[in-house]
Amino acid sequence: MQKYDLAGIGVGPANLSIAALSEPIPEVKFQFFDSKPEFRWHSGLMLPDSQLTVxxxxxxxxxVDPTSKFSFLNFLVQKGRAFRFLEANGLSCSRREFEQYFQWTAAQLPSIQWGKRVESVSMTADGFRIALNGGGSSVTRSLVLASGSEAQVPMFAKPFMGKSVLHSSDLVPLRPEWKGRRVVVIGAGQSGAEVVNHMVSDERSLPSSLTWTSSGPNFQPLDDSPFTDEWFSSNFLRYFNELPAQRRADILREQRNAGVDGITDSLMGSLYRRLYHLDHVIQSDMRHRLLTGRRAVGLTQEGSHYVVDLHDLNRGKVERVPADLVILCTGYSNQVPEYLKPIQERLAIVDGEFQTNADYSVDFDGPSDHRVYVQGFAQSSHGISDLVLSLAxxxxxxxxxxxxxxxxxxxTPGATAVDWQ
Known part of the structure; x- marks a missing residue:
């Protein structure tokens, strides 16, 4: 049985970063497990025009280590495309090319085991025992959990999920047909905008009607101004982590309201121009309605089509919108993994959230030299950056x-314009 100093469960960008950074540390044994056969990143929504938002x-x-051989710049150099990339993209990058970078990195790391699903984690005298599919197991002194998030589907939609009612994360594998159909897209963040932009990009396959809803007051831009970007600095994170729990919760709401869940300027401009072109230049037959202040509250099936109930938050009434295709761009949520059940009672979990320390370790009723770290589960203690690439x-x-x-x-914190203390 193999024994490690740190074992990672799940290999998305978060644990892939640890795997890359741990590679040059010979005195420590790291190992990472993932049930997928290879590295994939948001493959269900990997649309042709999707761009990084950072x-x-x-x-x-x-x-943290600009000399690392696993940098994106070195990826470009090794692939022989650095100069052309800079001419074509500048500081921007497509999400597909960044996935290629992740895959290039993962392929060089023997510490990652693909096709290994963790069935359970239990405590033994030697440390945490990780039981794998197929009967294998490993023991580790510490764990880092980054097993990802799940699509967040409203309860009213769950009975109808399939090829005509789907979450945006299933768009690519299910490939629903929308040409000539009535489409409702629920959710006005970056994912919603990418779905709508993709849907109207080819005038040969337009829907007959498109209804796109936002529960907010408008289709809001992503605020990536310099002062807002300091929310994604280590200085702010340390400051945030030391605040009282209630104040942290208040700040998280304020961050989202300021546009963290918004749409990038480039995509918003492209989409607005596209709708103008369809309406006034080619005068397409597609009818579209972009509705703000509307929250989807119900879904029923009537014969071969569906009806979406939209609650008008401003007027207090409910509008019923017929649809042949409903796409839910309703985000993601992180749940306590099932494989933790054998040790869950020994971990500090309150209302489904891990209680984490500054180093991302979870309060644990066990030996002090055995720790459980989390990535993607520490938003309440470490801020909005826990869910995105910015501080990976x-x-x-x-x-x-x-x-x-x-x-x-x-x-240690670097320089920031705002005095976060």
Whole structure:
């Protein structure tokens, strides 16, 4: 049976960053498990025009180790496309090319085991025992959980899920037909905008009607101004982590209201121009309604079509909208993984949320030298950056430092314009 210092469960960008950063540390044994056969990143919504919403400098390693061979820039150099990339993209990057970078990195890391699903985690005298599918197992001193999020589907839609009612994360594999059909898209964040943009990009396959709803006061832009971007700095994160729980919850709501769930300027401009072109230049037959202040509250099936109930938050009435295809761009949620059941009572979990320390470790009723770290489950304690790429390398470096017991990577706060203290 293999024994490790740190085992990671789930290999998305978060744990891939730890795997890359841990590669040059010979005195510590790391291992990572994922049930997928290979690295895939949001494959269900990997649309042709999807772009990163952050700069490519926020890759797996650069902000804590710019000399790492696993940087995005080195990926470009090794692929022989660095100069052309800079001419074509500048600081932007397609999501598909960033997935290629992730895959290139993962292929070089023997510490990752693909096709290994974790069935359970239990506690033994030697550490955490990880039981794998097929009967294999490993023992580790510490764990880092990054097993990802699940599509968030409203209760009223669950009985109808399939090819005509689907979450945006299933758009690519299900490939629903929308040409000549009545389509309702629910949700006005980046995913909703990408779905709508993709749907209207080809005038040969337009819906007969398109209804796109936002529960907010408008179709809001993503605020990526410099002062707002300091929310994704290590200085702000440390400041946020030390605040009282109620104040942290208030700030999280304010961050989302300020546009964290919004749409990038480039996509918003492209989509607006496309709708103008369809309406006034080619005068397409597609009818479209973009509705604000509407929350979907119900769904029924009537014969071969569906009816979506939209609650008008401003007027207090409910409008019933017929649809042949309903796409839910309703986000994601993180649940406590089932494989933790054998040790769940020993972990500090309140209302389904892990109670985490500054180093991303969870309060644990066990030996002090055995720790459980989480990524993607610490939003309430570490802020909005826990869910996005922006601080992946800093977060990974912080966890590595904690596991190793020394500062392998510098994670002390740098300079910011705002005095976060």
């Amino acid at each position: 700069t490519h400098f926020r890759d797996l390693v650069t902000l 390398s800093w977060r990974g470096a912080s966890i590595i430092n904690s596991v190793v017991g020394r500062e392998v990577y510098r994670v």
